[in-house]
Amino acid sequence: MQNIPWTEKYRPKRVSEVAGNKEAVENFLKWLRSWEAGKPGKKAALLHGPAGVGKTSLVLAYANENNMDVVEVNASDFRTAERIKQIVGMSSQQRTILGKKRIILVDEVDGIAAREDVGGLPALSRIIDETKVPIVMVANDPWDQRLATLREKSILIEFKRLPRTTVQAQLKRICEAEKIECPDDALKSIAERSSGDLRSAINDLQALAAAGKISREALNALGYRTRDKEIFAALAMAFNAKTVREGRLALEGLDLDPPSFFQWIFDNAPEQIPDVRVLSDALEKLARADIHIQRVNNLQRWSLMKYAIPLMTTGVAVEKRKLQPRFVKFSFPSKIRFMTKTRAEREVREGIAGKIAKLCHLSTRKAMRHMLPYLKCIVQKNPEEGRRLAKALGLSSEELSYLQRAGS
Ligand SMILES: Nc1ncnc2c1ncn2[C@@H]1O[C@H](COP(=O)(O)OP(=O)(O)OP(=O)(O)O)[C@@H](O)[C@H]1O
Ligand SMILES: [Mg+2]
Secondary structure, eight states: OTTSOHHHHTSOSSGGGSOSOHHHHHHHHHHHHHHHTTOOSSSEEEEEOSTTSSHHHHHHHHHHHTTOEEEEEEGGGGSOHHHHIIIIIHHTTOSEETTEEEEEEEEOHHHHHHOTTOSHHHHHHHHHHHOSSOEEEEESOTTOGGGHHHHHTEEEEEOOOOOHHHHHHHHHHHHHHHTOOOOHHHHHHHHHHTTTOHHHHHHHHHHHHHHTOOOHHHHHHHOOOOOHHHHHHHHHHHHTOOSHHHHHHHHTTOSSOHHHHHHHHHHHHHHHOOOHHHHHHHHHHHHHHHHHHHHHHHHTOGGGHHHHHHIIIIIHHHHHTTSOOOOOOOOOOHHHHHHHOOHHHHHHHHHHHHHHHHHHTOOHHHIIIIIHHHHHHHHHHOHHHHHHHHHHHTOOHHHHHHHHHOOO
């Protein structure tokens, strides 16, 4: 058990080890006590809140501490109503199994809601009406219209982002357990950058430790994970920049080089600037920016980037301002998506993510997004540790070699 991802290794074993969100924990325990007393007000609980703050952990810790049998399902089990009835329906009719009390964990229900074609949700709703076993559902976003019925049948328990200090304290605890040296300022930076997501913070920590040394510089140099959220904020700045300086600031502190950021702007321009004439003028600016970027590449003269950046940010914003301001969501560039997902590669990635998912109580989708980049980083920076992790995860040699050569 030594070489599993740290998020798993240090997952709370008892409820008291779940950090933060005291009120949520209290409400959860109160609800379970009402089950114990034989009169639960609501038969299901819906734990909701941002990623990596302890929702799944709380349920697993409670079950572990009370020696319970956990029936765990997530979105991928919800292909059909039939399947959900098979897995959850049956087990919900039996309060104990082999002397152990049971609890049902339906993780990532919002993932189920995202698949429109399934009858899984109504099936689950009926199961809740008749269950003899506590059913805990977990979601990041519980406000999806399709979850309305399930919401009515559940007590809602909200989790919040963890405070920076809580994240930092958890990181410190892990460093001590791993006997690794870690300056407080580095831990503070990791904690800050996690925005209250302890899973990502622990993953950062493990990646840094595998790379050899935990320091603020190493953290900055790592730069392999760009948060969409940050990019979206940068895009908003770029598309609304009023001065050249504001345009430049949009890129500051972003884990993305200007040519990649160009791709994001280019791809989002048609949605942000829906008027064809204005769009055409904006594209003119982008075309010029692109010429400068090409010159930077061909001549290796980075100083030329100072012409590209104002054109692709403020230049575009000047055009956009000709239109009525209105908010349109940003999206992920199709080119980048295309490049990272050729078919064969995708299959290998999914295979790896599937194995992580199984071990780490995550859907494949989440494993892909929240764990795989770190695994890749560890494998590349510290091959020995990488091999150990690969072994613990049961990766094939093909999968391991994919991680060894894959770009970020
Ligand atoms: N409050 C917490 N206390 C202790 N450890 C935590 C806490 N929150 C997260 N962790 C750590 O982060 C990992 C992921 O947490 P968890 O699976 O509980 O997140 P989650 O809230 O269910 O996120 P998601 O919505 O993405 O499923 C855990 O394995 C654990 O190592
Ligand atoms: Mg979870």
